Amino acid sequence: MTVTTTEIEPVAATGLRAQLSEFWHYFSVNKGAVIGLWVFVSLVLVALFAPLIAPHDPIEQVRDALLMPPAWAEKGDARFLLGTDAVGRDILSRLIFGARYSLFIGCVVVVVALSGGILIGLVAGFFGGWVDTVIMRVMDVILAFPSLLLALVLVAILGPGLTNAMIAIALVLQPHFARLTRAAVMGELPREYVMAARVAGAGKMRLMFRTILPNCLAPLIVQATLSFSGAILDAAALGFLGMGAQRPTPEWGTMLAEAREFILAAWWVVTFPGLAILITVLAINLMGDGLRDALDPKLKRS
Amino acid sequence: MFRFLLGKIAYLLPTFIGITVVAFGFVRVLPGDPVLLMAGERGLTAERHAQLSAQLGFDRPIWQQYLDFLVRLFHGDFGTSLVTKKPVLTEFFTLFPATLELSLCAILLATAIGLPLGIFAAIRRGSWFDQVSMSSALVGYSMPIFWWGLLLIIFFSGVLGWTPVSGRISLMFYFPTVTGFMLVDSLLSGQDGAFTSALSHLILPTIVLATIPMAVIARQARSAMLEVLGEDYVRTARAKGLSAYRVVGLHALRNALIPVITTIGLQVGTLMGGAILTETIFSWPGIGKAMVDSISRRDYPSVQGGLLIIAALVMTVNLLVDLLYGLINPRIRHR
Numbered sequence: 117m118t119v120t121t122t123e124i125e126p127v128a129a130t131g132l133r134a135q136l137s138e139f140w141h142y143f144s145v146n147k148g149a150v151i152g153l154w155v156f157v158s159l160v161l162v163a164l165f166a167p168l169i170a171p172h173d174p175i176e177q178v179r180d181a182l183l184m185p186p187a188w189a190e191k192g193d194a195r196f197l198l199g200t201d202a203v204g205r206d207i208l209s210r211l212i213f214g215a216r217y218s219l220f221i222g223c224v225v226v227v228v229a230l231s232g233g234i235l236i237g238l239v240a241g242f243f244g245g246w247v248d249t250v251i252m253r254v255m256d257v258i259l260a261f262p263s264l265l266l267a268l269v270l271v272a273i274l275g276p277g278l279t280n281a282m283i284a285i286a287l288v289l290q291p292h293f294a295r296l297t298r299a300a301v302m303g304e305l306p307r308e309y310v311m312a313a314r315v316a317g318a319g320k321m322r323l324m325f326r327t328i329l330p331n332c333l334a335p336l337i338v339q340a341t342l343s344f345s346g347a348i349l350d351a352a353a354l355g356f357l358g359m360g361a362q363r364p365t366p367e368w369g370t371m372l373a374e375a376r377e378f379i380l381a382a383w384w385v386v387t388f389p390g391l392a393i394l395i396t397v398l399a400i401n402l403m404g405d406g407l408r409d410a411l412d413p414k415l416k417r418s
Numbered sequence: 419m420f421r422f423l424l425g426k427i428a429y430l431l432p433t434f435i436g437i438t439v440v441a442f443g444f445v446r447v448l449p450g451d452p453v454l455l456m457a458g459e460r461g462l463t464a465e466r467h468a469q470l471s472a473q474l475g476f477d478r479p480i481w482q483q484y485l486d487f488l489v490r491l492f493h494g495d496f497g498t499s500l501v502t503k504k505p506v507l508t509e510f511f512t513l514f515p516a517t518l519e520l521s522l523c524a525i526l527l528a529t530a531i532g533l534p535l536g537i538f539a540a541i542r543r544g545s546w547f548d549q550v551s552m553s554s555a556l557v558g559y560s561m562p563i564f565w566w567g568l569l570l571i572i573f574f575s576g577v578l579g580w581t582p583v584s585g586r587i588s589l590m591f592y593f594p595t596v597t598g599f600m601l602v603d604s605l606l607s608g609q610d611g612a613f614t615s616a617l618s619h620l621i622l623p624t625i626v627l628a629t630i631p632m633a634v635i636a637r638q639a640r641s642a643m644l645e646v647l648g649e650d651y652v653r654t655a656r657a658k659g660l661s662a663y664r665v666v667g668l669h670a671l672r673n674a675l676i677p678v679i680t681t682i683g684l685q686v687g688t689l690m691g692g693a694i695l696t697e698t699i700f701s702w703p704g705i706g707k708a709m710v711d712s713i714s715r716r717d718y719p720s721v722q723g724g725l726l727i728i729a730a731l732v733m734t735v736n737l738l739v740d741l742l743y744g745l746i747n748p749r750i751r752h753r
Binding site: 254376379393 | 557
């Protein structure tokens, strides 16, 4: 018995390496995806090292530099590369720290929605019957509401703030994961390897998490990427509506909300935070497209 | 077809009930005393509190409260707004045409641009046209539309001065509401310049609201078209020597359109979500902006009613899309 395991392990390792290199092969064919990946990696670095990179404190108000235009514009100041906002805070520094919030929001929301959705979907798909019916009807109800509206109402219940916004968005995104997991589980259940594991005496937990789940991961990873960007967008939208992160947090959506009254007077306070959101979301979506091409065998041939 | 319809409705019934439970439960899970929240009064005496509680039915068992809620819904009573003191349903019907007009224009624009874009991208796969249009679609799909709206205002209203910043029509025009659609009403009024004014107010919000659906439709149309172009019957049609125009127009397009129509129909939810942001930016007096206002003013009866109506509306449209899908694609119906 022990002999067989020692024999299998190196094969599994090269198998993983082979899988990874095959994945990279398909992923790197898509140039957009590679660009997206690089942008994303640099954003992560910016977020990690924000205090080192940012030229100013993100909430420090420089009283003699209110609504300064960007450095290259007329009357610009070299101290403030992207200008300052209405209370004299450096926009570049706020954007740099804002990257932390957006990526953090994306991570937390995806982890919560993904683990919740996987659990719910596994249970629904594995047990079937009335458990499945009840669970999926509840998911249908959540999906019946426009997601932003439901998130808004949830935040109204929980109270405005970043944490509650993340909870609300995770709850709204979760049914997508539950549905995907359920569909994948139901596709895998009748397969022979599941039957074999069952016959070999694997318990329900082992069947669900060790046998079936790893084979359902591909669509979930793609959905997780899309949800990551969706979460960033929704959190920014909530911030913009005054229901997300509260001032003076340098969250990009909240920055836009503060900048709204100056749109015709100071274009830079509006332009840059939105551009940051767009670039981030676009990079993640580019990656998501590449992931889908690389992971989804149905699309591989096209 | 009739059985298909009945089956669909039976399937959706639990979801409809679920929506009413959510709307009902929403008020009960709010932090604070629901009586105070729903009555919108402060500093009540114990007497007045008991009176209001009885009046609003909060003194009865919770299941009975829910049944009462359902009965009231069936009688068309969706509660009364705390701010305007008018029935929520009446408020909804005054606001809804504005949202409907904007959404219709947006989905028309999105289809008119997205569909041909996707189809030509598929036909000329790998060309610069394909690359440019699909890159733009991805940018559109990733767009924070609240920022996009502000940018358009900066450029078209601020720099160029072409379009107004907010509202549905210039204040200098006044005419009676006939259809609730400003474009139609302004034409009916016969006043000079009224239609132009309504149109110029509509352009930017329409572009903003159409952006994401346009991107979704273009991407979906491209992949549907690519799939169909790879089918055997298309190859057969080509082999028969049919012109490219006939192959694409007659054989491929008709089948590629089926999933795209569904996609277009399913954008209703996206439109409603987008309307919240678009209407807020452009001070467009529709239900999206009204929902945001109601939430920030703590007008909970309006939020409750609006939530219910919007979800029911989205579900109904999705049901209609399903039926339409069954109608144009008999394979689904007989399954």
